[in-house]
Amino acid sequence: MTTDFRSVYAAVLHQWMGFDDAKSILKGDFQTWPLFD
C-alpha cells in the first residue's frame, strides 16, 4: 500500500466538492494530489 484511500476522499471533498474541512470528516489530515483542473 502506498496511498491511504482517505487521501483520495480528501481530494474529492476539498478539490471537487469545495469543502474546506475534509479533516473533520475523515478524522485526520491526508496528503492529496491535484486531481482536478
Next chain:
Amino acid sequence: MIKKILLGLLVIIVLLVIFIATRPATFHLERSTTIAAPPERVFEQVNDFHSWPGWSPWEKLDPRMKKEFAGSSSGTGSVYSWSGNDKVGEGRMTIERSERPSQVVIKLEFIKPWIATNTTTFTFAPVSEGTKVTWAMDGNNNFMAKAMPFFQRWAAAQSEAALNNGKDNHPERILVVVELTGGNDGLNTVVPFADDAYYRSRPSLGIRKQQVLKLDDHFGLHPSCTGLHRLFKDGRLAIVHGCGYRQPNLSHFTSMEYWHTAEPHGSDKYGWLGRFADARNPVPVEDYIVNIAARQSLAVASARHAPIVFKDPRKFGRVGDDAQQKVFETFGREYPTANASLQFVNSLSRTATAGAARVRTACREYQTLMDYGSDNDVTLDLKKVAALIAAKMPSRLYYLNMGGFDAHAAQSNQQQLLLMYLSDALSGFMDDMKRMGRADDVVVMTFTEFGRRVAENASGGTDHGTATPMFVLGDRVKGGSTARRPASAIWMTGT
C-alpha cells in the same frame, strides 16, 4: 400627571410618524460575490427553482417548509410558493424575465408575516475568477416597510449568505461513487505489463503485454476496458495506484466497513458521505443523497439526512397490507392536526412520498441514445443516476455498487465481463453527461474494499490482497496516473 404622560406619548408618536413618513418611498439593496464557475453554470442554479435547496439559506431556515412548483419547469414563468415556520413565513416567487446566462428577474411576493411585493434581480458577469454574481432587491417602501427597515437588512444578509454559500460549496457539482463489491483484482485491471514479477506470479492469469490497452510504457488497462481507455486518452480519467490502509483486514465485511466509514480499525455508525452531507448542510437538504441499492449503504448513513434508497424506481414507494396502505395514504397527504409529533410524521411522510414520485417520474421519462453497453446492473443503475440528474433533482451525492468481483476461481472470464460492463457503462454515462451539458459538473469515483494477492491460486483465481487502484473520472478531472514508477507489482498490492 396622567395628562402629561399621555401628552408625552402623543408627541413621541407624532415624531415617529413624521420620521417614518419622511423616509424614502423606494429602496434598493445590493450584494455581490465572485463564484469560481462559468456564468452558464451559476445562471442554471438560479434559473431553476428546483436547484435552490442546494444553496439557498432560506431553505435551511425551515427544513419542513411546504414547497410547490408551478408554471414552467425553469426560467420565465416558473413559480415557487412556500409556506413554513415564523422564520420563513409564506410567499411566492415568479421568474418574470430570464436572459441566459446574464440575468434572472424575480417577482418576490411575501404573504406572511406581512404583505409586500418586491423585485429581485440576479445578474451574472464573467470575470477572470469565474462569475461575478450580483443580487439586488428593489421595492416600494410602504408605511410598514419604512417602520421596519430591519426586514430589508435581514433580506440582504440572507442573500449575502446565499451568495457566499454558492461561492464556497460549488452547488452545481455532483459526486457519483461506484463501489466494486467483492475485492476487484487491481493488478489485472491496471496491468503492470513491464514488470517481470507480475508475469512470474501469474503464469496463466497474467494479461499478455500485446493485449493490454497501453496507458504508458509501464501500465495498461485490461483489454475489455476500451471505454475507460478512451477516457484516459482524453485526459478525463485519473488512476490512483496502490490505495489501501495500514494493517489491512482481509475480511470483506470489515474492510468494506473501513472504506464506508473512512475509519480503518475504528468504527462509526455514520458513513463518510453521510458525515460530509451533515457537515455541509447542518440543516438537512431534501434528496441530497441518493443510494441506488436494495439496502442503504453504511457509506451514506447520516445523522441528519435521509438518503433516497431504491433499486427499482417503478416499485419505489411505500408498500404494505391494506391497513398499512391506508396509513400511508393518510399521512402521504396533508393531515391537519394540532399534535406536534403527528405534524412531524406527516411532514416526513409527505416529503418521502413526494421524493418517491419525483424518482418514478424522472426514471420513466428519461431517454438517451448514448451507448452504455449491454443492459446489466451497473449500466441500469448509472442510467437511473443520469435520469435523476436530467430531472434536475437537488441530489449531490449518488452511491451505487456493482458486485461479483470476488474471484477465487476461474477469474479470467468473470473479471473480463465485469470490467467490460463497468468500462462501457462509465464511458456511456460520461457521454450522457456531456449530452446534457452537465459533464463539467459530474465526477465519478470507483473503489473496492481490497485488491487481490499478486500470485494466482491453483483454481485460476486470486485470493484477498490489500491495495488496489482507484479511478476518478470526469471532464474536470486532471487525467493521468498519480503513481510513482513501481519497483515491482508487489508495490501495487502491498502483499
